[in-house]
Amino acid sequence: MNSMTASNLKSAFGGESMASMRYLQWGAFAKKEGFKNVANLFEAVAYAERVHAGNHFRELRNEVGEASVTAGAGFGMTTTSENLHGAIEGENYEIQQMYPSFLSVADMQKEKGSIRSFQFALEAEKCHSELFTKAKEDVDNGKDFTENTVHVCDICGYTLTGELEEDCPICKARVEMFTTFVTAE
Amino acid sequence: MNSMTASNLKSAFGGESMASMRYLQWGAFAKKEGFKNVANLFEAVAYAERVHAGNHFRELRNEVGEASVTAGAGFGMTTTSENLHGAIEGENYEIQQMYPSFLSVADMQKEKGSIRSFQFALEAEKCHSELFTKAKEDVDNGKDFTENTVHVCDICGYTLTGELEEDCPICKARVEMFTTFVTAE
Numbered sequence: 001m002n003s004m005t006a007s008n009l010k011s012a013f014g015g016e017s018m019a020s021m022r023y024l025q026w027g028a029f030a031k032k033e034g035f036k037n038v039a040n041l042f043e044a045v046a047y048a049e050r051v052h053a054g055n056h057f058r059e060l061r062n063e064v065g066e067a068s069v070t071a072g073a074g075f076g077m078t079t080t081s082e083n084l085h086g087a088i089e090g091e092n093y094e095i096q097q098m099y100p101s102f103l104s105v106a107d108m109q110k111e112k113g114s115i116r117s118f119q120f121a122l123e124a125e126k127c128h129s130e131l132f133t134k135a136k137e138d139v140d141n142g143k144d145f146t147e148n149t150v151h152v153c154d155i156c157g158y159t160l161t162g163e164l165e166e167d168c169p170i171c172k173a174r175v176e177m178f179t180t181f182v183t184a185e
Numbered sequence: 186m187n188s189m190t191a192s193n194l195k196s197a198f199g200g201e202s203m204a205s206m207r208y209l210q211w212g213a214f215a216k217k218e219g220f221k222n223v224a225n226l227f228e229a230v231a232y233a234e235r236v237h238a239g240n241h242f243r244e245l246r247n248e249v250g251e252a253s254v255t256a257g258a259g260f261g262m263t264t265t266s267e268n269l270h271g272a273i274e275g276e277n278y279e280i281q282q283m284y285p286s287f288l289s290v291a292d293m294q295k296e297k298g299s300i301r302s303f304q305f306a307l308e309a310e311k312c313h314s315e316l317f318t319k320a321k322e323d324v325d326n327g328k329d330f331t332e333n334t335v336h337v338c339d340i341c342g343y344t345l346t347g348e349l350e351e352d353c354p355i356c357k358a359r360v361e362m363f364t365t366f367v368t369a370e
């Protein structure tokens with residue numbers, strides 16, 4: 001594998017791993033603040049980021065050894081509204097800057113597997129940004145997020161609320177390949 | 186919080202987040218190779234690293250905003266023996282280099298919460314290194330890891346096999362605060 005794409009995959013793995021852990025923390029925090037559906041959304045998206053991290057990690061399967069990894073990450077845990085703001089910022093950074101840049105290099109270097117892994121993540125982050133934006137509007141209006149059911153594609157991390165009726169629009173996986181998160185009563 | 190300790194906490198958060206994701210991948214790989222107890226050990230230790238990542242993240246609760254994080258991480262997925270070798274190397278780096286260095290700075294800067302978070306992780310990594318070393322010996326002898334039950338302290342990530350009889354030796358949490366992982370049949 002070309003070293004620049006390998007380095008970008010490692011950075012993306014770092015960013016996704018930290019995002020997954022951050023959302024688990026923000027989910028637990030939202031639960032304590034009484035926003036149960038926001039907590040469920042954070043847990044579902046944490047799982048989607050785990051799918052992305054796993055996809056990138058498996059692309060790196062032959063790059064055996066220790067590496068120093070640099071990646072972007074959001075911090076802080078003050079209010080659920082602020083956490084959702086941080087989540088939207090992080091997703092938009094990946095959508096607007098990180099994945100387009102990594103894809104451009106992977107395209108140039110003809111790294112097919114990496115292109116697929118980056119593309120899956122890029123498309124899924126667009127859903128995440130939208131869902132967090134909706135959730136923040138609800139929270140800023142003093143309400144919980146309206147949706148209590150979130151589905152995540154195990155293959156590409158595509159994330160949707162409501163009914164799961166069709167195969168994954170990103171990776172074409174069957175509905176059986178989705179994991180569903182429902183708010184705990 | 187002093188900026189050097191904040192930077193070290195972010196780096197430790199990055200390292201723990203990536204370790205957690207890596208062990209989940211290596212666990213799934215071990216399962217496919219037929220090493221069910223190794224898979225269970227990887228899943229349990231992935232959970233312990235998640236505890237460490239969460240502890241570091243919560244210490245950073247007032248450091249709101251985006252940051253660029255640099256952290257060490259192991260890559261590659263070729264054989265379970267090689268993966269266990271990578272796991273031992275990563276744990277030993279944290280035990281011998283990373284956490285002693287971060288603790289030395291946190292001591293000097295009198296960052297009590299960070300000292301606690303780093304100390305919990307350092308002590309738990311010692312168990313991880315030992316458990317992975319035993320598992321690698323078994324795998325290199327053509328066998329699965331002998332232990333099918335692993336307990337992890339939810340507060341500090343302390344990890345042990347066999348019977349859970351006493352409060353946590355690191356953080357004094359009661360046995361009820363442990364999460365137990367048993368190999369799936």
Ligand SMILES: [Fe+2]
Nearest residue numbers: 016049052121
């Ligand atoms: Fe992602």
Ligand SMILES: [Fe+2]
Nearest residue numbers: 091124125128
């Ligand atoms: Fe995302």
Ligand SMILES: [Fe+2]
Nearest residue numbers: 153156168171
């Ligand atoms: Fe998909």
Ligand SMILES: [Fe+2]
Nearest residue numbers: 201234237306
């Ligand atoms: Fe750890």
Ligand SMILES: [Fe+2]
Nearest residue numbers: 276309310313
């Ligand atoms: Fe560890």
Ligand SMILES: [Fe+2]
Nearest residue numbers: 338341353356
């Ligand atoms: Fe403990």
